[in-house]
Every structure is written in structure tokens, then in C-alpha cells.
Amino acid sequence: MLDDIDQQLLQSYQRDFPLTENPFQEIGAALGIEEEEVIHRYQRLQEEGFISRIGPLVNHAKVGASTLVAIAAPPDTIETNAEIINSYVEINHNYLREHHYNLWFVVTAKDEARMHTVISEIESRTGCNALVLPMVKSFYIDLGFKLWQ
């Protein structure tokens, strides 16, 4: 179970993680607990799968080349096609969704040329035409995910 301290560790430091040499000490001071306990709790939250990491969330528009892509995979090919897609290091998200276009993935590469190579290879290996949907504009400002009201 997550107590109040766990909830604050998850909620409050998605965006304003202290940029100091001892960030966990500063968080501890803010929450009234020892640095050691902050570290122990974050390690546990990571082990138990509540956090993936503490680090940067990169703005796709400013670094490298990326796009959302969808294919309409025939139902009996979903597993094998998902494996083909996942085999590329350039894929960081790959979801099955309820729609005619059922496999949705994000390609992120060092440049446009590599991004298009990956998409072409996936098209030829899966036999599916790719719907390529690059971001035109972001209206969203990422403040982290509001977990508790």
C-alpha cells in the first residue's frame, strides 16, 4: 500500500525534482524525513513498478526525429507483427488499440532518414501500409500526471 509519503514522492517530484547535488536530502527536508528513507522509498517504488525512472522526458520536437505510426494488422498476425515492430531499437511505444488501425507505435530516430528507413522496413516485413502521423503542433504542456485529487 502507498502511504501519504509515497503519494507525495510520486506526485510532487514529476516536474519539480530538485536540481542539486543531493536531491534526495532536499526532498527529505521538504517532507520531514531522512534522506536515507527517501532513497529507500524511491528504490522500493521502482522495484514494485510504480516508477520507471527518475530522469529526463525529452521534447520530441527538439531532439532527433519522431513520429506516431499505425498499421492495420490482420488479427491473426498481431503477435508476429508486434514482435517485428518491437525488434527495432527506434521503437519506444507500441500499443494494441481497438480499431481497424490496431497497432500504434512511436518511431524515434537520430534523424529523418533513419526514421523513414525504419518505417519502410516495417512496411515490407509486415506487409502492411503505415499510416504516418508526425506531430504538427503540441498544445500540451507536460506538468506530470495528476495521480490524486
Place this chain on the structure above:
Amino acid sequence: MAIDSEKLIAAMQDGLPICPHPYTNLAKQFACTEQEIISAIAELKDTDVLNRFGVIVKHRRLGYNANAMVVWNIDDEHIERLGEKLAAEPSVTLCYQRPRNLPHWPYNLFTMLHGKERSAVIRILDDIRARLSIDSDYDVLFSTRCFKQRGARYF
């Protein structure tokens, strides 16, 4: 010497170690001080190369199991206004304009909605459509399986 921002981002892709001095290894790797690493990260935030720097939660693990990509076919003349309004909704995470791809794909605005169950997501969506008076065509694509989810590898 300036720290190469691409190399710094690459070095942080798996996250910081959770220990008293999480920047020590990066300082060694880049042959600089911890404070210089910290300043470089602050600069990447200030220049919008990073959307944010901090704890990246797995919301599915926290019970948010109903995750819908809601796509809209918004008249081009209204997309700025509605894009900004949808982005400001507390339940909306991500709000991007993307190109239509006719005749296969008529939708040009993409939002993500999360809830603990599907009915909650649909209630939120109906409420948003009513309050913002959006009568455009839309579609709801619930995710049923995650084959891969991790931080991007750029380099």
C-alpha cells in the same frame, strides 16, 4: 568545456541512480563537476529540449487501466482554439495536432484520456464535449495491450 547535450541525454536515458549523489557517475563520465552536470540539465529544461526532469510514474501500476487515445476531426479554422482548450483539461494528457491522411484517416487532433475504468473515461469525454461544445466527429481508441513502453533512445 561545454557538455554535449546529445551525449548527456543519452547517458541519462535509463534514469539516475537512486543514491545520495546521483550525479557523481555522470560527472566522472563527462570529466566535469556534479554542479556542471546539474547546470547543463537546467539549461536543457530552460530551452525546452526537455519537457521535464523528474520522477516518471507508471500510471497503469497505480490503477489507471483505461487509457484511450481520443482523436478528433476539427475544422482547421478552430484547431488552435480547441487544441488549447482540450490541452487545459486536467484529464487530458498529450494534445497534438497531426496531419489527416485521407481517405484512410480523417482525424487531425490527438488527445489521451486516462481513467481507472472505461466508463469513467467515457464520462469524462462526454463532459468535455458538452462543456466545450465540440460537435466534431471523434473516435475513441482504447489500448488493450502494451507491447513496449520505455524512454526514447535517440542516439
